[in-house]
Amino acid sequence: MALDAQTLTTLAAGEPISAFSAALVAILTGAGLVALLAQRLRLPTIPAYLITGVVLGPSAINVMGRAEQVHGGSTGALDFVGDLAVVLLMFGIGLHLDLSTLRRGMAPMLVAAAFSTLLSTLLLWPAATLLGASATTALVLAMAGALSSTAVVLRLLQERRELHRQHGRVALAILLVQDMVVPAMLIVVPLLAPQSATDAALDTSPSSNMFVRAGLTVVAILGIVVLGRYALPLVLDFASKCGARSMEVLTILSLAFAMGAASITQLLGLSPALGAFLGGFLLSGTLFRHALAGQIGTLRDVALAIFFTVIGMRLDLAAAADHLPTILLGLAGLIVLKTIALTLSIWFVGSTLRIALTVALALAGGGEFALVIFNVAEDAGALPKTLTTTATTIIVLSMLLIAPSMAFARMIASKWRLAAVPPWGKRATALLDTHAHDDPNAHPLRHVIVAGFGLVGRAVSDRLINAGDRVTVIEMNMQTVQRQQRLGRAFVFGDVSDPAVLESAGLLEADALILTIPDEHAVAAACTTARALRPDLFIVARASYMSRGVLAKSLGANAVVVEEIVTAEAMEKIVEHELQVRAGEVPVTPAPSPQASAPHPTPPDSPSPQP
Template structure:
């Protein structure tokens, strides 16, 4: 019987993972994001879908560790000085946004028929934005480190702190008699302060010596266990003190942000973070009670739309008041327009304290879960509309049409600007196109004539004069776009010599297989020249340093040719790689150490496959 029960649980785990493996890639392929894929998978296998799982709260309880680990990784990226520089955004912007949203949402909930205490609890829970959803979407977009992402992270941190006074407020609002021994709430405050102080002391004086000691043992699994110990220990300490576990993990990450073991810790935590965060979204999907939604759908639907719209409007107003641009304000409003995971904790505590009843808890929970599910769709819809309607003004920007320059430059970023100078200095007839409107406008202020045009479209390339151009220089800072443009040029405009900026070694091989006439890795030549300057700084003769650099170029070109020949593409064709043809022998042989460094150089940087020996 025990074996049968064990195999049954194993089948459930396999079903859970299988649902995630199928649904998440499908939703990402459709452009809907991984969050909605996880939520849909959870709804599919949960108690209100196929019924394979009957207790989503048990999964949520474990999966909340994913949010905890996520905030620990974010904390590792924020040094205390950087966090201090965000203090106005955390407390100023956070207070303004949360205060306005709470008042407006409480009014909306009251108008939807809830009594004022229940309306306030519903509003306070909905104000607590989902850290998991927002951070996942920001991470997928690569916006966490950007200023707009940092402002959102600051508000999320303040909301995590807010759960503590809200739970205390629920206790004050409770009509039930206080339990024996609960009289001194000051003691709870002192315990919380003590837990916070203990974590700071451990982070400053104990963690780094601990990791140095474990590093000497040179046991990778012990370092991983220690990383998990730090995250879970910090979270447990904060929970004992009545504070947020996620906030404890974040603070532990901040305290370790200056540690020499920061990158190792991040690498150890990352697999657990991703798995548990996905499990959290699966649990949220399972928690959506379809029977409650079906029984109260008019109230839930109206409440969902009204609360999301009201919260988004408040966030937008606050963002504009604090001098945020329209597009960033709109993006923040839609991204944070949902309730979050802490709302479940608040609603459960309020029901236990008698502030709200079970029906209100079920309805409010359904509204929060649906808002989390709708957020990825709302973000996609609004970003699509903003891209078409609310994008940068095209005033003063000319779209390319009927050009006929002898050289066509596609992309006028840093790389394109530098390479164009030699051509413009010799009065070469050049046509330049780009899709960055602000850059085009800025270039015009410096006397450059840049047209608006998407180089991946054949009609735009024809309007740019690609059909008559002698040279097409692809300088875009986008690996996929560069490959698409190169392929288009070789197929549609064979008369032109195609020169392409390569992102890394792997991309350079891809371009060589497309038979472009010339490609150069964007950092290779500058890195070689930088190494030459380092040798000269060590008092090496400039001529010898230059010879070593030339040898590096030739060795790299020979190695590149071997890699290309091994792929059985373009074998036997003349090839130009970077600045040096590979066939020229050199009488100078660099030291063996230099050769080894070359082998480990750019291939490691690009993350591509290892390179064969240069010799």
């Protein structure tokens, strides 16, 4: 049907675009383009989002102001997206905190992390007063400045495959402890606001309900713990057995729990980030943790892009230009003081000076949670807006310097040995040796990841294990995963095309990935994801048809086993053998077949000789 002028006019007379929608489109477009440019230049994306916000903010394009002026309405809903981003970020950090992996060598790492955070705060506190801050405001700035960027540092270490190295493990431990301290900081910061003293004074009156509120807080936290530790895993376990869309149900239920926990803590006057962190941490001990982390990862990344862009839009370039000497001095002070504090703390617990300095330079910059703390402090009245602009500018600039700082650390490590350890530090208990047995170079076994535990997956796994290889299986059937884990096998629940699931299975250090699942769409997605994470990984894929095999090869598979070709070869061998027997060319023997020559796979419930 042709569209005439009247029809076009009618279509154009629909609902007007809201200011929120217009601003959101501009933010996502700008953030996406700048992130693409940052990836091409091998720069971290979070500072790129902040720079995007500066360009789109009132100091330049003023996207929000123009959207409200042209389309009417308010763009305040973007603040809700920012709150959602913080909740998802804290929930994800809670999911990734597996304390069982940190028990070995936990003591020196806790000492290094706690001492470095405390020492950084103590050194930055008096320095922050040079920015014109009061004692309490300077303490807020110091606590925020003591934090490092988990997102940027881990991303850079991962890209260089340095997470398994000594300095990577130390940096990871310190970052995890810092992330665990963030909820406590988010509780303390509002108490440092000027009005907090007045509120506290009011709470001391006989009619105060302070004790009632404290009791409700304890009861609510205990309720969240009971639900997250006992009730929710049972519900998720039931949901995982309900069909093909179980992963969708798991994600929805988990996000509902995280948002509910965040709402409860906010209702009690605490930070919603604390509730989200607690919800994620309670689920970190379940089999669903890796799958859930992967499922919420995309939503979290989008929300964080909006959050950091909106944070960047709060920067006032004119005000920053007026305080340029202060900003440069603060930037230098932040990096120098944190480098000193981190180097001394890590060296103190027994690390070499080279490892200590390498980690210190990587963590010397500010972090994304400093921006969250500034946001909370400003809303609570604990941080004036002018200081927020100055401090945010310092943090943003320091995050931009993380990559060059890590490159500088590698240059120092390559030129100077710096092997000195403290006189009281023994090599056997030094921090750098706490995870020596986790070094892939020290493990003689080859590591192979097998996706799927059907008949093909079982046969492949058993053959590899009998050959002396270390095998990790990724499987979507929760009952199978639970049963095999009880038998002592290395199984991970989740979708093989999910980056978080692949990384949890050890893809970054694996020698090969074998895709035995019959779902060809999942095989194609897994090839793409695995190749992006590990360009040098050897990938073998299964395909039913030749066309699908060609597709898998084009997406990153090194080798493909096509069922059509294998069937044809087997049938040809059987027929050729029979013809040779009839012609008297070979003695009468059973015709060869793959089924006759292959060992039978172990039953699902029998233990296999996993090393």
